Amino acid sequence: MTPDVTDGAVTGMAGTGDRNGARETGKSIDTLAIRDLRLRFRGYTETTTVLHGISMRVAPEQRVALVGESGSGKTVIARAILGLLQLLPGAIVNGDIDFEGQDLTGLTTRAWRRLRGVRMSMIFQDPTSSLNPVFTIGEQFHEVHRRADPAIRRSVSGDRAAAILEEVSITEPDRVLESYPFQLSGGMNQRVMIAMAMANEPALLIADEPGTALDVTVQDQTLRLMRRLVDSHRTSVLFISHNLGVVREFADRVYVIYQGRIVEEGPSAAIFRDPRHAYTQALMAAAPRITGGGIPDVSEDEPAFLAPREVHPPEPTPTGDG
Amino acid sequence: MHPVLRLLLRRAGMSALVLIGVSVLIFVIARVIPGDPARIALGPNATVEQVANLRDALHLDQPVWRQYGHFIADLARGDLGVSLYTNRPVTTDIAQFLPATLELVFAAAILMIGLGLPLGILSARYRGGIIDNSIRVVALLGVSAPSFVWAVILMLLFAFFLPIFPIAGRLSTDFLIEPVTGFLLVDTLLAGNPAAFGNAVSHIALPAFALALSGIGQAARLTRANMVETYDRPYIEMARSYGFPERRIAGRFAFRPSLIPSLTILGLDFAAMLGNAFLVEAIFAWPGLSRYGVAVILRKDLNAIIGTVLIISATFLIANLIVDLLIAWLNPRIRHGRGTGG
Ligand SMILES: Nc1ncnc2c1ncn2[C@@H]1O[C@H](COP(=O)(O)OP(=O)(O)OP(=O)(O)O)[C@@H](O)[C@H]1O
Ligand SMILES: [Mg+2]
Numbered sequence: 001m002t003p004d005v006t007d008g009a010v011t012g013m014a015g016t017g018d019r020n021g022a023r024e025t026g027k028s029i030d031t032l033a034i035r036d037l038r039l040r041f042r043g044y045t046e047t048t049t050v051l052h053g054i055s056m057r058v059a060p061e062q063r064v065a066l067v068g069e070s071g072s073g074k075t076v077i078a079r080a081i082l083g084l085l086q087l088l089p090g091a092i093v094n095g096d097i098d099f100e101g102q103d104l105t106g107l108t109t110r111a112w113r114r115l116r117g118v119r120m121s122m123i124f125q126d127p128t129s130s131l132n133p134v135f136t137i138g139e140q141f142h143e144v145h146r147r148a149d150p151a152i153r154r155s156v157s158g159d160r161a162a163a164i165l166e167e168v169s170i171t172e173p174d175r176v177l178e179s180y181p182f183q184l185s186g187g188m189n190q191r192v193m194i195a196m197a198m199a200n201e202p203a204l205l206i207a208d209e210p211g212t213a214l215d216v217t218v219q220d221q222t223l224r225l226m227r228r229l230v231d232s233h234r235t236s237v238l239f240i241s242h243n244l245g246v247v248r249e250f251a252d253r254v255y256v257i258y259q260g261r262i263v264e265e266g267p268s269a270a271i272f273r274d275p276r277h278a279y280t281q282a283l284m285a286a287a288p289r290i291t292g293g294g295i296p297d298v299s300e301d302e303p304a305f306l307a308p309r310e311v312h313p314p315e316p317t318p319t320g321d322g
Numbered sequence: 323m324h325p326v327l328r329l330l331l332r333r334a335g336m337s338a339l340v341l342i343g344v345s346v347l348i349f350v351i352a353r354v355i356p357g358d359p360a361r362i363a364l365g366p367n368a369t370v371e372q373v374a375n376l377r378d379a380l381h382l383d384q385p386v387w388r389q390y391g392h393f394i395a396d397l398a399r400g401d402l403g404v405s406l407y408t409n410r411p412v413t414t415d416i417a418q419f420l421p422a423t424l425e426l427v428f429a430a431a432i433l434m435i436g437l438g439l440p441l442g443i444l445s446a447r448y449r450g451g452i453i454d455n456s457i458r459v460v461a462l463l464g465v466s467a468p469s470f471v472w473a474v475i476l477m478l479l480f481a482f483f484l485p486i487f488p489i490a491g492r493l494s495t496d497f498l499i500e501p502v503t504g505f506l507l508v509d510t511l512l513a514g515n516p517a518a519f520g521n522a523v524s525h526i527a528l529p530a531f532a533l534a535l536s537g538i539g540q541a542a543r544l545t546r547a548n549m550v551e552t553y554d555r556p557y558i559e560m561a562r563s564y565g566f567p568e569r570r571i572a573g574r575f576a577f578r579p580s581l582i583p584s585l586t587i588l589g590l591d592f593a594a595m596l597g598n599a600f601l602v603e604a605i606f607a608w609p610g611l612s613r614y615g616v617a618v619i620l621r622k623d624l625n626a627i628i629g630t631v632l633i634i635s636a637t638f639l640i641a642n643l644i645v646d647l648l649i650a651w652l653n654p655r656i657r658h659g660r661g662t663g664g
Contacts, residue, residue, distance in 0.1 A: 084559075084563065113565045116563055116564060117564030117565040117566070121563065121564065122563040124559070126556060129555065129557065130556040130560045132560075132575055132579065133557070133654075134652075136654075144564055147564060147565055182655065
């Protein structure tokens with residue numbers, strides 16, 4: 001099913017292109033390339049540095065995971081990519097963020113905003129509180145569709161919403177579209193949010209610890225659905241997670257972040273087989289809880305954790321689905 | 323049964339009970355206050371016989387409960403009796419004076435909603451900035467003085483020192499408008515008379531604004547407070563991540579959830595306007611129910627007092643009912659019978 005609307009107003013560059021093209025060229029333009037991203041927050045008396053030069057790439061159709069403990073700076077990276085962080089008066093952001101070959105940091109606030117919800121979108125941790133309580137799911141889909149196509153009719157939007165809801169295994173999409181978020185279960189809202197994030201066929205989907213507010217079985221199920229959806233729509237994903245097990249299953253490539261620095265990166269198989277950085281090793285060694293999905297508590301701040309970044313060589317075959 | 327229908331029935335039943343209670347109360351009170359209504363009506367020169375005849379006609383010598391029985395029997399026929407002050411049926415008097423009061427209250431309510439909510443939205447959107455601070459000062463001023471004080475101030479400023487608006491009344495005597503609805507703003511338009519409409523607008527502007535000012539302030543403050551809280555919710559962050567313009571986030575995604583908690587209080591404000599209208603009407607010589615009410619109380623005109631109080635109570639209850647239904651309609655949790663019922 002090809003979308004009738006693929007593009008917002010400002011995208012400069014071609015999107016993901018067709019799948020074979022992306023594979024063969026190999027060197028095609030990255031969906032996302034961050035170089036030396038630095039972030040400081042201006043406080044009352046001093047500024048605190050939160051990101052110390054982050055560099056990372058997300059190739060077309062690639063699923064990239066960003067793993068690290070609480071407070072390491074994962075969410076701020078996501079917010080910086082969306083251009084939301086830059087709206088905060090106290091945030092000082094430096095570095096390049098290239099999206100589909102276009103340098104976002106050179107854009108006006110308005111042009112960057114127009115990419116959001118259209119070419120890049122985000123899934124939040126708690127589905128039920130992230131959906132607006134006083135609008136039906138259908139109304140919210142309509143609003144989202146109108147971001148890409150301001151003149152879209154409600155009926156057209158409804159049909160498209162129903163189609164994408166079916167893709168996340170919602171069997172009665174019409175009933176869901178008429179419902180308010182409080183009438184649906186958390187797992188259902190999570191699927192709705194995933195479908196909504198994909199509604200305008202974005203090139204990049206950022207998922208910030210999706211579903212950690214839900215119980216594990218539901219979380220697992222929705223992650224599978226998300227995986228299927230991004231596969232069939234060829235969407236690149238930046239997946240932020242606490243859960244090493246999920247990361248291993250979901251991601252092609254992993255970045256490990258510690259205190260605002262990337263300490264290790266590489267194909268996920270390589271990282272899980274052969275963790276090289278002291279912090280990554282500590283993460284892996286600490287037995288992850290099977291139920292909670294939380295990152296194991298690596299409480300000691302060892303000097304070795306501040307060792308330079310470990311980069312695994314690129315995987316021999318191009319990235320693809322598993 | 324549909325939850326909104328159930329709400330409607332329950333509230334209608336309650337309203338009927340309240341009206342009966344009010345009628346008993348005012349019936350008794352009006353009869354125990356000293357003074358003989360017949361004597362007051364007929365004046366000092368009337369003979370004892372004339373007074374006795376009138377007392378008889380009004381059943382005043384019967385026990386109160388029997389008088390109440392007569393009253394209810396008449397009321398069932400839509401008869402509120404004759405006013406001793408105007409010598410006309412009380413219903414005729416009310417039909418003449420009530421529309422002026424309602425027109426004033428509706429105009430004030432429109433101002434309250436039409437100015438108060440947008441000011442609150444602006445204030446919340448630019449919170450902490452100069453727009454926000456200016457609006458907050460104005461809103462605080464609005465709520466800090468009662469409407470009759472504003473009525474005097476506005477009249478002095480804009481009708482007396484700067485004679486921009488007429489000082490009193492509803493319409494200049496130059497215009498003769500056939501009453502259809504009793505609302506001059508509507509009737510002048512129906513009559514196809516724009517000059518008269520303009521004249522009516524200029525007459526209602528000051529009293530309506532005076533009556534609305536504290537409501538405007540209240541609405542702006544409430545809206546701002548609720549929206550500032552809403553702005554911290556994850557769904558606003560989500561709306562931003564979807565690239566919706568700040569204008570739309572303020573006016574729709576943050577405003578709508580914030581409106582529901584304000585509605586009950588705005589409804590009460592609206593009902594309070596019915597009461598405050600009395601003083602504002604007195605100041606602007608607005609020919610509404612208040613002038614009639616004061617005149618009939620001073621004359622101990624029993625039928626007219628009871629009729630006026632009942633009509634005002636009924637209007638108050640209907641206004642509350644409408645507000646409750648509006649809340650139910652706007653709040654999906656009530657509309658779909660979940661969460662907190664009204
Ligand atoms: N608006 C802000 N002002 C000041 N400091 C901030 C702000 N937002 C985030 N920070 C700080 O930046 C650091 C990184 O925060 P971030 O939310 O990115 O962590 P995280 O890795 O997403 O953690 P978690 O796993 O708990 O979500 C934290 O120390 C946090 O206190
Ligand atoms: Mg986070």
